Amino acid sequence: MTSSIVVLISGSGSNLQAIIDAVKAEEIPGEIRAVISNKAEAYGLERAKQAGIATEVLSHTDFSSRESFDQAMIRLINQYDPDLVVLAGFMRILSPAFVQYFEGRLLNIHPSLLPKFQGLHTHKRAIEAGEKEHGASVHFVTEELDGGPVFIQAAVELDKEDTPESLAAKVLKQEHLIYPIAVKWVLEGRIQLKGGVPYLDGISLANNIPKLSV
Structure with a gap:
């Protein structure tokens, strides 16, 4: 039986597109x-x-609390009976109840080599810290923000000329490579x-996370 995936987004969905393309190419054994x-x-x-996939909008502004929104989101997601829930630029901090409900089948991609630079503005912070490499990490979601178990990363070298914008573009290319691999x-x-x-x-990947380097 084909595995079922639900993807949560808030923006342009470039990582979503990478996953759509991998599913279409039958590189991911799921739908x-x-x-x-x-x-x-x-x-x-x-x-x-455009890919013929069902879409839903559930606005957090229609709810009085994070918890009530997340409970409504759980009910909506469950209509599609997913084996895996993929966060692809979903810009919401999730409640503990949501994370616990989907524990072990909830993935996120973060634009840094975790555990470095959890949270926002990762590219700017990497440059300011004088890092020689930066990148992206795919991890299972836990209650700790960007703190769940990482199981694949991609690294890029920092150039002296890099700006947060140029570094973000380099990292995003690598995100598009590793997220479909992680889902697969x-x-x-x-x-x-x-x-x-x-x-x-x-x-065990506890001390040996697979890392693509360019």
Whole structure:
């Protein structure tokens, strides 16, 4: 039976497009059943429509609290019976109840080599810190912001001329490579979580996270 994926977005959806393309190429053994956004103007919804994928909008502004929005989001996601929920630029801090509900099947991609530079403005902070390399990480989502178990990364070198914008563009290209790989690994069962530690093909990644370098 084909695995079911639901993708949550808030913006342009370029990582969503990378996953759509990988599904279309049969590189990912699954089907994107729905793309859900908290913003009606998110261009990612158009990407989904062009690919024939169901779209939903659930605006957080219609709810009095983060918790009530997240409970409504859980109900909406469950209509599509997902094996995996993928955050692709979903700009909301999730409540503990939401994270716990989807524990082990909720992925996020973050634009830094975690655990460095959790939170926002990662590219600017990497430049200011004098880092020699920067990148992106895919991780399971936990209650700690950008603190869940990482199981694949991609690294880029920093140039002296790099600005936050140029660095962001370099990192985004790598995001488009590793996010489809991460989704594929999870759906194929190659990634397993045991005691909060990710294992790839039975080998612990606690101190040896796969990293693509360019």
